[in-house]
Amino acid sequence: MKAADSLLASLRRELFASRSDGVISVGLLVLIGAAVAGLLRWAFGQAQWVVIQANTTLFALGRYPLEQQWRIWLLVALLAMATGLSWGLLRANPRADRSGVLWPGNDRIAVAVLAFLAAWGPAALGLALPLQLRWWAITALLLILRWASGRWGRRLPAGLLRWVPLIWPLLYLLGMVLISGGLGLIQVPPSEWGGLLLTVLMASFAILASFPIGVLMALGRRSELPLLRWGSVLYIEFIRGAPLITLLFLGQNILGFLLPGGLAPDRVWRAAWVLTFFCGAYVAEAVRAGLASVPGGQQEAARSLGLSVPQALQHVVLPQALRIALPATVGQFISLLQDTTLLSLIGLLELLGTARTVMANPEFLGKNAEVYLTLAVLFWCCCAALGLGSRALERRLDPSNTPA
Amino acid sequence: MTPEPRAIPWWRDRRVVPWLVQGGVGLVVLVVIALLLGNLVRNLTAAGLLLSWRWLGQPASFDVAESLIPFDAAMPYWRALLVGLVNSLRAILVGLVGATLLGTAVGMAAYSGNGLVRRLGRVYVELIRNIPLLLQLLFWYFVVFLSFRNGTEALQLPGVVLAKSGLYLAWFAEGWRWQGPELVNGVWQAPWRFSVEFAALLTGLITYTGAFVAEVVRGGIAAVPKGQWEAATSLGLHWGASMRRVVLPQALPVIIPGLNSQYISLAKNSALAVAVGYADLYSVAETTLNQTGRALEVFLLLLGAYLVIDLVISLLMNGLNQLVQIRER
Numbered sequence: 001m002k003a004a005d006s007l008l009a010s011l012r013r014e015l016f017a018s019r020s021d022g023v024i025s026v027g028l029l030v031l032i033g034a035a036v037a038g039l040l041r042w043a044f045g046q047a048q049w050v051v052i053q054a055n056t057t058l059f060a061l062g063r064y065p066l067e068q069q070w071r072i073w074l075l076v077a078l079l080a081m082a083t084g085l086s087w088g089l090l091r092a093n094p095r096a097d098r099s100g101v102l103w104p105g106n107d108r109i110a111v112a113v114l115a116f117l118a119a120w121g122p123a124a125l126g127l128a129l130p131l132q133l134r135w136w137a138i139t140a141l142l143l144i145l146r147w148a149s150g151r152w153g154r155r156l157p158a159g160l161l162r163w164v165p166l167i168w169p170l171l172y173l174l175g176m177v178l179i180s181g182g183l184g185l186i187q188v189p190p191s192e193w194g195g196l197l198l199t200v201l202m203a204s205f206a207i208l209a210s211f212p213i214g215v216l217m218a219l220g221r222r223s224e225l226p227l228l229r230w231g232s233v234l235y236i237e238f239i240r241g242a243p244l245i246t247l248l249f250l251g252q253n254i255l256g257f258l259l260p261g262g263l264a265p266d267r268v269w270r271a272a273w274v275l276t277f278f279c280g281a282y283v284a285e286a287v288r289a290g291l292a293s294v295p296g297g298q299q300e301a302a303r304s305l306g307l308s309v310p311q312a313l314q315h316v317v318l319p320q321a322l323r324i325a326l327p328a329t330v331g332q333f334i335s336l337l338q339d340t341t342l343l344s345l346i347g348l349l350e351l352l353g354t355a356r357t358v359m360a361n362p363e364f365l366g367k368n369a370e371v372y373l374t375l376a377v378l379f380w381c382c383c384a385a386l387g388l389g390s391r392a393l394e395r396r397l398d399p400s401n402t403p404a
Numbered sequence: 405m406t407p408e409p410r411a412i413p414w415w416r417d418r419r420v421v422p423w424l425v426q427g428g429v430g431l432v433v434l435v436v437i438a439l440l441l442g443n444l445v446r447n448l449t450a451a452g453l454l455l456s457w458r459w460l461g462q463p464a465s466f467d468v469a470e471s472l473i474p475f476d477a478a479m480p481y482w483r484a485l486l487v488g489l490v491n492s493l494r495a496i497l498v499g500l501v502g503a504t505l506l507g508t509a510v511g512m513a514a515y516s517g518n519g520l521v522r523r524l525g526r527v528y529v530e531l532i533r534n535i536p537l538l539l540q541l542l543f544w545y546f547v548v549f550l551s552f553r554n555g556t557e558a559l560q561l562p563g564v565v566l567a568k569s570g571l572y573l574a575w576f577a578e579g580w581r582w583q584g585p586e587l588v589n590g591v592w593q594a595p596w597r598f599s600v601e602f603a604a605l606l607t608g609l610i611t612y613t614g615a616f617v618a619e620v621v622r623g624g625i626a627a628v629p630k631g632q633w634e635a636a637t638s639l640g641l642h643w644g645a646s647m648r649r650v651v652l653p654q655a656l657p658v659i660i661p662g663l664n665s666q667y668i669s670l671a672k673n674s675a676l677a678v679a680v681g682y683a684d685l686y687s688v689a690e691t692t693l694n695q696t697g698r699a700l701e702v703f704l705l706l707l708g709a710y711l712v713i714d715l716v717i718s719l720l721m722n723g724l725n726q727l728v729q730i731r732e733r
Contacts, residue, residue, distance in 0.1 A: 014519030021518050028520050227426040231433060241714050243672035245686060246706045253699035257447040258440045338536035345538070345679060352539065368546040376535045376543070383534035 042369075051367040052374050053126035055358050062194010062349050068186060071178045072197065073134065078174070080138045082167050084145030089164060091146070092153030111146075114139060172204075190268035194349040196378075198268070202350065203337045206275035210336075213276065214283025214329075215322075219313070221284065222291055232284070239281035244339055247274050248346050271343050275336065282332045290325030291317070323397045330390035334383045351375060448700070459696050460485075466691055468683045470599050481692055488688030489709060495605055495684060496671045496713065502610035503670060504663070507617020512647055514622045525618065532615035538676055540612055545604035545680040552600075555590045571598040601682040605674070613670045620666060624659035625651055656728040664721035668714050675710075685709055 015025040052059070061072060091107065118139035122132040153161075179201065181187035193201065220232030239247070251274035256264045265273070294317050302312035322329075344353035355371045358364055364371075414420055448454045464484040465477050471487040472494065513525035532540070550568065552559055558567035563574035565585040572585035572594035585594035628651050636646035677684035686706065693702045 017517055024518055025520050028524065032524075225422050225426050227430050231429070241711045242707050243675040243686070243710055245675045245678070246703065246710065249686075249690075249693075249699075249706070250703055253693065254703055257444050257451075257700070260443055334534070338534075341536040341538040342676075345676075352536075352542075368543075372539060372543045372547060376539055379536055379539065380531070380534045384530070387534070 047370050048367060049370060050126075051358065051364045051370050054364075056125050056127060058354055058358060059195050059351065061197050062354055063192050064194065064197065065188060065192060068188055071185065075175050075178045077138050077141060078171060080142040081145055082171055084142040085149050085167070086164070087142075088146040088149030088151075089153045089161065091150040093161075111143060114143070172208075190266055193268065195354045196351055198343075198348065198350040199337075199340050202268075202272055202275060202340050202343065203333075205272050206279050206336055207333045209276040210279035210283050211329075213280030215287050215318070217280060217284035218287035218291055221288055236281045236284050239278055240285070244278055244342055245345060247278055248342060250274070252346050267346075268348060271346065271348060275339070278339075279332060279336045282335075283329055286325045286328035286332055287321065289328065290321035290323075293324050294320045323394075326394055326397065327390060330386060334386050337383060337386070338379065351378075444700075451697075453697060453700070455700060457701065459698055459701075464692070464695075466695065468688060469681070470602070470683055481696070484688050485685065485692065485705065488683060488685040491683050491688075492674055492677070492685040492709075493713075495602065495609070495674050495677060495682070498606055499609040499613065499670050499674065500667055502606065503613035503617050503666070506610055506614035507666075508621050510614060510618035511621025511625065512652075514618070515625055515647070517643065529615045529618055532612055533619075537608065537612045537673055538679055541605065541608035541676055541680050544608045545601065548607075549600040549604045555592075556587065558592065560585075565592055565594065567592055568600065570600055571603040572596070573598075599682070601677075601680050604680045605677045605682045605684075608680075609670060609673060612673070613666055616666045616669075617663065620659055620662035621655070623662065624655035627658045628654045653728070654730065657725065657730060660721055660725045660728060664718060664725075667717050667721065671713050671717060672710060 016022040057069075061069065064072065087107075118135055122135045127135070177183055177185070179188065179193065179197070180190070217232045217236055220228045221236065223229050223232075248271060251270040252267065255270050264270070298316055298320065299312055302316040303309070307315065340350055341352040343350045344356060347353070349357065352375065355375055359366075359368055359371055415424065445454070460482040461480045463478050464481045466484070467477050468475055468484055468487050468491075470491065472490050473487060475483060475487045510525045510528060513521050516522050516525075549566075552566045552568050554568050558565050560566075563584050565572040569592065572592050573596040574582065574584040575595035577583035577595050583595055585592050587593075632650055632654065633646060636650040641649065674684060675686040678687040678690060681687075689702050689706050693699055696702075
């Protein structure tokens with residue numbers, strides 16, 4: 001009875017504290033109820049989700065050649081294995097913070113969500129049975145590796161464990177080869193990449209490549225050497241002053257004139273580099289704020305211990321600055337992921353561009369709401385997950401949380 | 405025996421190293437820039453597109469969908485670009501006002517005594533911030549605004565009519581007579597009409613930027629000590645009055661710098677109007693490029709225009725910031 005009482009009491013306090021509050025609450029509840037009911041009625045009655053179900057391959061891969069798609073499946077399987085391995089090892093070697101909370105904490109909920117998605121997603125998308133089986137197999141692979149490495153990971157020698165994070169950069173390079181070809185695989189030109197594949201590729205490339213640019217430019221902007229400082233300021237302010245779409249315009253229409261004939265990369269890579277330099281300027285501002293918040297005494301203390309300027313930066317100043325800059329940097333990466341949609345305006349077929357070609361198909365004309373809503377849910381989940389991950393990482397890196 | 409003090413080699417001399425580094429970096433940058441510019445001049449000359457502004461005076465020979473200043477296809481390119489600029493400025497101005505009002509309301513809602521209002525504000529902010537603006541704009545245009553009907557089937561609210569042909573608002577007609585939208589021969593007429601493109605762009609920009617402004621306002625209010633609330637309440641002020649007369653004025657010095665960057669990002673985001681077919685500066689510039697092939701000049705014009713807009717917003721906001729600084733006696 002206690003729980004029910006406190007629930008009633010909190011409801012009373014939160015929603016019906018005064019007469020006007022009560023009126024507002026009831027009005028809002030009616031509005032929310034009507035909106036949710038309308039949305040549900042539309043989603044399960046009028047909406048024709050067949051536009052998504054009939055085009056899953058197009059949304060996922062664009063015009064990637066059908067007979068080469070096994071390479072993407074292989075890549076997804078490898079990614080699942082790497083994820084399972086890393087996840088399991090993190091569980092096997094949990095580090096408790098001062099309040100005794102383990103990180104990662106209880107991850108059964110994550111496993112349940114993953115299992116549910118694997119069971120429900122492929123069926124809801126109306127995939128053929130063999131494809132559904134593949135997704136189940138890949139999810140099973142991930143979960144089995146998580147379980148196995150979580151169980152036996154502790155017994156691995158420490159020397160080996162240190163090399164495990166290296167599988168991620170290696171996998172990234174391998175993924176590039178698998179996607180674009182080379183090393184005996186048939187070449188698939190970037191113009192044939194599309195859909196979610198192109199979105200993820202563009203975003204991940206720009207995020208990885210923009211980070212060093214951002215750190216360098218932030219250091220340059222705080223440098224005492226006037227030439228470096230003014231160069232960095234010019235770059236950062238030029239990029240931040242212009243809308244991304246005009247910079248993409250620059251990349252598509254002018255970059256070809258700036259480089260000697262034949263050296264200009266193709267349209268996809270031009271856009272990728274524009275995104276990279278764009279994001280670099282914003283990361284630089286985030287990192288600069290981080291650098292500014294490290295007390296000057298840290299640098300002086302490191303120097304007086306005999307570290308050189310680069311050593312002091314590397315071992316003392318940057319680790320602190322980057323930890324402080326982490327939330328803002330991840331925020332930039334989230335908005336970069338969202339900004340990849342602008343590529344559809346310059347004619348690239350990433351997720352939104354593919355969606356627009358699908359909706360231009362006479363068979364699916366007027367199915368805008370279904371397609372846009374699906375994309376919105378997809379982007380929302382990715383961005384929210386990145387934000388959650390950033391907060392978890394922040395907690396883990398917080399020195400007040402690590403045991404003494 | 406003490407070791408002989410060795411002379412420091414010149415390449416490690418404190419007075420020389422900075423100049424060496426700067427010289428090296430400067431040389432690399434100069435060489436790269438020289439190479440790029442050389443290529444640019446060579447390639448542009450080969451294409452017959454060397455920097456020139458004479459084409460701005462030639463007739464544009466395309467129409468701009470909506471315009472506040474008189475324009476037709478026989479007028480020169482500079483006039484078309486000016487029409488685009490005016491359209492952009494109109495969207496930015498209305499967008500700034502709308503986003504500020506919406507954002508302030510939602511930001512204040514985070515401190516409401518009503519739990520439902522607080523959570524609704526949170527849901528709105530989290531929903532909007534994690535979905536790309538371009539997607540939202542396309543949604544507003546293709547799914548919401550283009551689904552309205554024309555004529556008698558249009559959505560009719562008191563003083564407002566939403567039709568496929570535009571958004572009609574009641575306003576004072578001649579002689580200070582309040583006039584609502586009315587149907588004349590199957591076509592809506594009203595003192596104020598906005599195109600659906602403009603309405604979709606503004607709805608998207610305002611709801612998107614509003615979420616960010618709400619976060620700025622919430623942060624600013626959070627920076628005001630709690631004792632100020634308590635003091636205002638104990639003086640007998642109710643929630644609205646404490647917020648308006650005590651808390652918000654003290655939050656403004658924190659809020660305004662945050663607003664500045666949100667306003668600039670709204671101005672830049674207004675270039676996405678091209679996706680919903682609103683004839684803003686970027687959209688006119690793109691048409692101009694397609695007709696003339698003058699990529700470099702068009703890019704320079706775009707860059708200059710947006711830099712000036714950003715600068716003006718920054719200057720105004722800095723001036724405003726000076727005004728609201730708390731003066732201590």
